[in-house]
Amino acid sequence: GCSEEAGGTGGGGAEAGGCAPEDVVLVGQVRNESNPYEAAWLDGGDAFAEQVGLSQDRLTYDGDSTKQQEQITQLLAGDTECLVMNILPNGDSDTLPIVEGAQDAGAYLVTQWNKPADVNVTDYSQWLSHITYDGVTSGQQIGDALAEAIGGSGGIIALQGILDTGAAKDRFAGLEASLEENPDVELLDQQTANFSRDEALAVTKTLLTKHGDDIKGIWAANDDMALGALAALEQAGRDDVAVVGIDAVPDALTAIGDGSMTATVSSDGPWQGGIGLAIGYCVATGELSVDDIADEDRAWFAEQFLITGDNVGDFTSPEVDAADFECDNVFSRSQGAIS
Amino acid sequence: MSAVTTHPQESPATVNALEVRGLVKHYPGVKALDGVDLVVKQNEVLGLAGENGAGKSTLLKALVGLVRPDAGEIWVRGEKVRLRSVVDAADHGIGMVFQEQSLVPNLTAAENIVLGSEGAGVRRGVYRWDTMRRLAQEQLDKIGSHIDPLARTDSLSFAERQMVEIAKVLRIEERTSHPPVIILDEPTSVLESAEIETLFTQVRRLREFASVVFVSHRLDEVLDVCDRVSVLRGGQSVGEVPTAGAEPADLHRMMIGSTGSDDHYHDGLAERSDEPARPRLVVKNLSGRTFRDVDLEVHAGEIVGIVGVHGSGREDVCRALFGAEPTLAGEVTLDGEKLDLSGTRGAVASGVGYVPAERKIEGMVGPMSVADNMMLTKQKARCTGPMVVPKKQATLVDTWIERLSIRTPHRGTQIGRLSGGNQQKVVLARWLVAGDIRLLLLDHPTRGLDIGARSEVYRLMRELANSGVATVLLADSLEEAIGMSDRIIVMNDGRATKEVSCPSGGKPTPLDLVKEMV
Amino acid sequence: MSLLDAGPPIALVVIFAVFAALSSDFRTVGNLQNIMDAAAVLAVVACGITFVLMMGSIDLSVPGVMGASAIAVALLVANNRNGNDWGLLGILVAILLGAGLGLLSGMALVSLRVPSFMTTLGVSAVGLGVATLMFAGVQPNIDDEMLHGWAVHRFLGLAYLTWIAVGCVLVGWLIQRYSRLGRYAYAIGGAEEVLALSGVKVAPYKVAVFTLAGAFYGLAGVMVTSQLSAGLVQAGKGYDFAAITAAVVGGTLLTGGRGGVLHSAVGVLLVTVLTNGLVQVGVSPYWQGGVQGLIVVAAVSAAVLPQRRRNQVTK
Amino acid sequence: MSTPVIADPVANPAAEPAVVTGAPTAAQRVTSFMPVIALVALLAALTIADPDFLTQRSLTAAVRTSAPLVVLAAGATLVVLCGGIDLSIAALCSLSTVFFAMWLPDLGGLTILAVVAAAGAIGAVQGIAHVVLRIPSFVVTLGGMSIFSAIALVISDAGPIRVIDRDATAWLNLYVAGYVPMSFFVAVLVVAVVSLVIKLTPLESFVRATGYSESAARLAGTPVDAVKVAAFTVSGACAGLAAVMLASRNFSGSPTMADNLLLPAVAAIVVGGTAITGGHGSLWRSLTGALVVTLLRVGLPIVGVPSAWEQILYGAIIVAAVALTLDRSKVLIIK
């Protein structure tokens, strides 16, 4: 006959707070360690783990949704009682199965960036929090910065991210909002370069020949693509085009510092790597109770900053600040609930 | 072993070019060589005869280092050697033309000729095309071939490729200072008479400075070109005969160990009913890429041969009738019904069978078993409903293995491991297992078959004809065409130019036909 | 030249003409330069992979090899991570690293007798792992003027990198036509067993071909680093299938023994013109991949149409 | 028409006593078990690295995880056995997850059948294109891969589609006999049924003959084209079934969901010991191969191998596994 559960054990939300600090298992999972942002994220997780005298298991899944699910399933088939997971789901659609898995297994989960809008964190007891940056705002902020840089009028092109991610869509929506505000800025063309520096280089080169001098600015949905666009501009011998991106990766900050790039928006990788584990750790050890977390802290936008030539100096070396991870401080960067 | 001590290596004058003693080679289930002895003297052409599967190719492959014998010794010019590879053998002056063609199709003829021993043709890994062309031309000149050395090999005809193979093996001469030993494994099976003559001239020239081992299933050829014949049977040497005064029948007797029949075309079996049967196959104005307006009628129970030189288009007509070659115009009916020639399936369903000439590539599926190969076409014969019934298959296959005396360890043996002749019998059996064949198209069905096997195939053809099968035969030789056919169509440049009646007792001579062919 | 050889160039001309007719942006000199520049890296990869395909093998190691050499070169020339400033020598070492990984594929193929499909897939993973180890979480950016200049400086309207690619195609063609290695690679695809019967030891040539191919991929990794001024682990992402597509579209058969470097070069141009043209014409980004796939299939079927035969084997 | 009568052959003087049977020798038996040996060895190694790995829960999770990969690989194995390759399986699987999510609200319980049928039909179209246009399967399916991705992007509006109604696939999350995940059970069932159908009917000869030597098969009157189209159809249908499993596991369909499963699926086939050149191999081998690949994908990170080393180990181990499993007596030339 068939049964609902393999082998009996597992299941059911463990009573919050039952774990001794040394029993807590910390897991951070990102796409890969071969890009600076995500590597920094995992390093942030390590920093937090060290702070509480533990170590973090670093998992990567090569940007492969299936592999991410497989790893999580396997992880949850082990000992889950004091398991804390800080996860970067590959795409919106990957969040729900992770959440349900954690809920069934009783592991503590914090997710970041990707979540379908109609899934509510408050419906789950093990899914402690979802943190993201407001993509619409960031897309709009850099759009505005770009418009300003080109003097309020002229043609721009947009480099989109991986088309089926929420981040790409939100950021582009932000650009569209910015374009409404700046009616003289014209979107000449938009192509996807899949968040990739290499693809952005090729696409930008083509768009540069297509639109030539009409292009006054390039809006990129992340810094990697912005850097690819910068390379293309250099190879085309163009230094009159403003470029904006999102993420504040070190190379982009350097480029903003030397004036070749206009603006980016900060995403604080090391903080993100630590904060998810911190929230989970606090709940697991009983310093924080899920019921006590305010609803607006269950799914929230983290604080972000527009970085331009004026303030770039403040961001060049992101440091983890141990104080951010104190249990009564973990929601301090909240800009409010995800609407 | 006393032979070692009595070996006459001390007197170089009489030293043998090559000597083999007690060579043994086992394959799973087969003792391919069972203590073979062989002596090749200096400056002689030694014939090697034996039935299919007697072990000839295995023995010869051992002589060029491709087969590692399990036991036994090989002596070259009085020196005991261990041959590990083709290169090793070539260094000892032994080279071979293989039974199955072995050229690289997408290289030029020149490259194939010098392959593996480019010498001055390649310096420091860089090709020198002019030198290479010259080197190849030298070899081609030796055999009087006019092939362009820079032609791609796959653009050459079968016979031209065979010439390239021979030109290639003659490079052994350049390799050693000793008189070489050149081994030819069935070099004539794909050649035409004029080309065979050229080859024999060459073999006789070789005898001046080299030794030659020559294998052919055409015993008259063997007697013609060789000085001496050594006979193998079941992996053992059964004797030697000087060719002077010997008859094919003598050799045949030694090969099979008993007296064979002289009438190997089984003319006596031919039954001609006098009642005017309706023609079974009617071909009207058939045209394709290489043939045009071909008309052909074959009656039930009739064997019709088609003869013609290379490029006459007869192979393509044959393939077209099986739906394996596109036709441009014309109509083909079988027993009054239109034959579907859009693919091979239609032909097969109507009871047409085809045995292709290139057995290795087109005839059989090498890694599959004898049974699977035999049942490939007539699946129904081994099935009940949609299911294969192993018992039914076993009985059927074993019956046919026995009927055609196919020499195989087991029905489950990979067909690729059988000797060429036995492979061919399996391919033939494929069309017979269901017993519903109406028209059989045979393209060189006896290529590479020994005289006994050939005789059996002939008898098989006769019996099929007698049971009402219509047969179209593209024969291996004119003699075969004449011996087997009731009627012969001559094709020339893609057209059927002449029909020669060929009844038992009133056969034309090969010369009559040759006149029509050119 | 057979019809199979003529098909792809004709397809190239036709596609080029169609885009030129459809888009005025497409038919500018600037865009032509852009197409040539955009084809450079793929052309170098295709040069390498062509030799492997000619043998009838396949090579999926491109992403790993390119990633490893891209990071290696970024760490060896003047960069932001360490004090190295090896210049040309660094580039050479990166190419050698590529060759070394190619050697690994080849050795695994001939010594373990594992099909190239698998050895190269394995080596790709190994290459990515090595690259990730060297990457160590911090993006290496190059400060080397020469390497950086390759992407920026132009000669006769084309970037230096493009000339390097042209040089690679030329060298590849010479190897294919005038070296024993090239001809044997071709022959191995034609009839490997025959080479053995002729006393040629095939294994060393196979290993050499994979090594040569690895060197080309290594160079391609260096070129990507030059273009982006940064060493990326993902430098070779997607180039494996792109290069195979280009080679096949150009008339190289996956079964081996047919085609060559020039064929592949035509294929590279065809693929690049398509990518560029679709953007120029303004096809929706959603559809671009699909349209490209459709045209590739159509181009290949048009190319094989004239030489179709009954009973021809298509794998 | 009667069977021609053929006289008994003349006595065969040199005939050796046929003591050999067609049954596989001991050595051959061992080679056919090699994939299982590789699997066990890998499991042992992982257990040594982390003793917690060898628990019933962990193994259950692993086989459950492997189900879609098993189904994908099993389908594509048929195409590989016929001498071709199907590079479109992953993209078709992604497209099918979108179909599934889109159709579920309307079709309810019938959706599974509809998706499998649609994917099978799409596979058939590729097969027909391959045999009619005579373009290599590599090219057809490479084209198919990008076309299916594009279609999936467009119809899904480039985003995931949620599966709200989970009842239709709830049965996939049950356990057979308490321990065997239903999805894995279904995967094994598919392998078993397809294998049996092939084994017990002439299909086995058709498929192998086509894979080993297409021209010989065709000239023997084997329905080569039909067999190939059928193989592509089954491959497509399997991609559809895998999609149902993935969509039910992820509660959504997405245009890129399975894209990354292509290389693992092909790796599974090869690791199982099926010859990529066609003819030799089996679905069972691919099942084992898929388990090996899954263990590598999930096992290495879980037992704590760092990311970079994980890739290096993955590369080395799959090559070693193939070195172990490939039956070289059936594959003369390794390309």
Ligand SMILES: Nc1ncnc2c1ncn2[C@@H]1O[C@H](COP(=O)(O)OP(=O)(O)OP(=O)(O)O)[C@@H](O)[C@H]1O
């Ligand atoms: N590679 C092999 N594996 C197994 N058995 C083999 C192999 N090669 C040859 N044999 C067997 O050894 C025996 C001798 O074969 P061989 O090819 O030497 O015969 P042959 O005299 O050349 O025949 P033919 O005249 O048909 O060419 C045959 O029974 C054959 O089946």
Ligand SMILES: Nc1ncnc2c1ncn2[C@@H]1O[C@H](COP(=O)(O)OP(=O)(O)OP(=O)(O)O)[C@@H](O)[C@H]1O
């Ligand atoms: N004179 C020559 N100099 C250099 N190479 C030659 C010469 N002649 C022939 N070749 C080589 O031999 C091969 C076969 O020659 P040919 O021109 O007949 O073939 P092909 O059908 O054009 O083949 P491909 O198009 O692949 O080159 C060529 O590929 C070429 O590399």
Ligand SMILES: [Mg+2]
């Ligand atoms: Mg022989």
Ligand SMILES: [Mg+2]
């Ligand atoms: Mg040419």
